[in-house]
Amino acid sequence: MRTKKRTFVPRRTPLVLLLVFLLLLLAGIAVNEPARVLEQARSVCLPCIGIG
Amino acid sequence: MERLRLWIQALWFFLSNGYWAFPVSGTLYQGPLKVLCSPGLNCYSCPAATTFCPVGSLQQLLLGVRLSLQNGQAYVGSYVVGCMGLLGTVFGRLICGWACPFGLVQELLHRIPSPKVPIPKGLAWGKHLVLLFLVVLLPLTVLDDFGLGLPWFCKFLCPAGTLEAGLPMLLLMPDLRPAAGILYLYKLSVLALVLLWSVASFRPFCRTLCPLGAFYGLFNRVSLIRLKFDADNCTKCGACRRICPVDIRVDRSPNSGECIRCLRCCTEACQFDALAVEIAGHVWQARPVPPEQPVR
Numbered sequence: 001m002r003t004k005k006r007t008f009v010p011r012r013t014p015l016v017l018l019l020v021f022l023l024l025l026l027a028g029i030a031v032n033e034p035a036r037v038l039e040q041a042r043s044v045c046l047p048c049i050g051i052g
Numbered sequence: 053m054e055r056l057r058l059w060i061q062a063l064w065f066f067l068s069n070g071y072w073a074f075p076v077s078g079t080l081y082q083g084p085l086k087v088l089c090s091p092g093l094n095c096y097s098c099p100a101a102t103t104f105c106p107v108g109s110l111q112q113l114l115l116g117v118r119l120s121l122q123n124g125q126a127y128v129g130s131y132v133v134g135c136m137g138l139l140g141t142v143f144g145r146l147i148c149g150w151a152c153p154f155g156l157v158q159e160l161l162h163r164i165p166s167p168k169v170p171i172p173k174g175l176a177w178g179k180h181l182v183l184l185f186l187v188v189l190l191p192l193t194v195l196d197d198f199g200l201g202l203p204w205f206c207k208f209l210c211p212a213g214t215l216e217a218g219l220p221m222l223l224l225m226p227d228l229r230p231a232a233g234i235l236y237l238y239k240l241s242v243l244a245l246v247l248l249w250s251v252a253s254f255r256p257f258c259r260t261l262c263p264l265g266a267f268y269g270l271f272n273r274v275s276l277i278r279l280k281f282d283a284d285n286c287t288k289c290g291a292c293r294r295i296c297p298v299d300i301r302v303d304r305s306p307n308s309g310e311c312i313r314c315l316r317c318c319t320e321a322c323q324f325d326a327l328a329v330e331i332a333g334h335v336w337q338a339r340p341v342p343p344e345q346p347v348r
Contacts, residue, residue: 010332010333011274011333013274014141014142014274014275014276014332017137017141017271017274018138018141018142020137021133021134021136021137021138021140021141022134022138023134024130024131024133024134024137025130025131025134025135025137025138026134027130027131027134028129028130028131028132028133028134029131031125031126031127031130032125033113033126033127033129033130033131033132034087034131036113036120036125036127037086037087037104037109037113037131037132038084038086038087038104040096040104040108040109040112041086041087041096041101041103041104041105041109042080042082042086044079044080044097044217044221044225045095045096045097045108045112045203045206045213045217046231047202047203047206047207048095048097048108048203048206048207048210048213048217048218049095049097049213049214049217049218049221049222049228049236049239050207050213050214050218050232050235050236050238050239050240051218051228051231051232051233051235051236
């Protein structure tokens, strides 16, 4: 397998999307959503395994 | 490249399910890593799971969104969607091809020798409907007397949850066994159907029903890692189309939402530099070396 590099062409759309989702993530952290996610993920989800 | 991909898939499988003390502890992993988002579909109720499943967590937050807002807690899923969006923007469906545990299971099953059956293109819409209805709308809108919804996708469809959590948790926790009824049998049937279909077709769940694949697929055109097609170099030989395991016309839509970025078209098929991988603007050409001519 041969490899070679070509030109660098920056794109704006992914950078904008990265910024938007980073802000969303930070907003979630600001309202302490990760603690709720962690609480859920630490317990067995009975419907997920077909019970309840 | 296919061997490398298999190794990386296996690595992610064990990273996502790295808690092997569960037979001793008798329960699932409860450590701080579970605040991290699993890139692929991996049930967090799996006793070995080390991260949270974005689809499961999103549903759990959405089904209780009214109660949390009433209690002054704005748990609306922004952390989970932020994680999913960042992963999608960087990798697109490369995650499906390289880091999804359930995708690996389906691929391994597809290696079993059997008659192979193509998947009708129209079924690809199914995963978008699953994302829209089972993951977002139904958990938000169909509520019980307490104002809580249901995790519709996890409860009624997700075969990864049955395989990774339903089966091992019942083995691990005998107390749960009497509670396994019709729903459990139904979910086992769904799992069996998907696994059997995987023997005959390449990744049928990813291509027709997976909401995470549908979400990442929305980013394939804009993600930092994507395919670059050079029409000037294309000879229309059709090698890329023939090798594509998900039946994409790579020369027409190299960044289709169906592409799982296995990169076989770039690394095994195209001999004419028409296809390359673009990584954050840098173009990486990986073309197969043509067979050497015998020396006379």
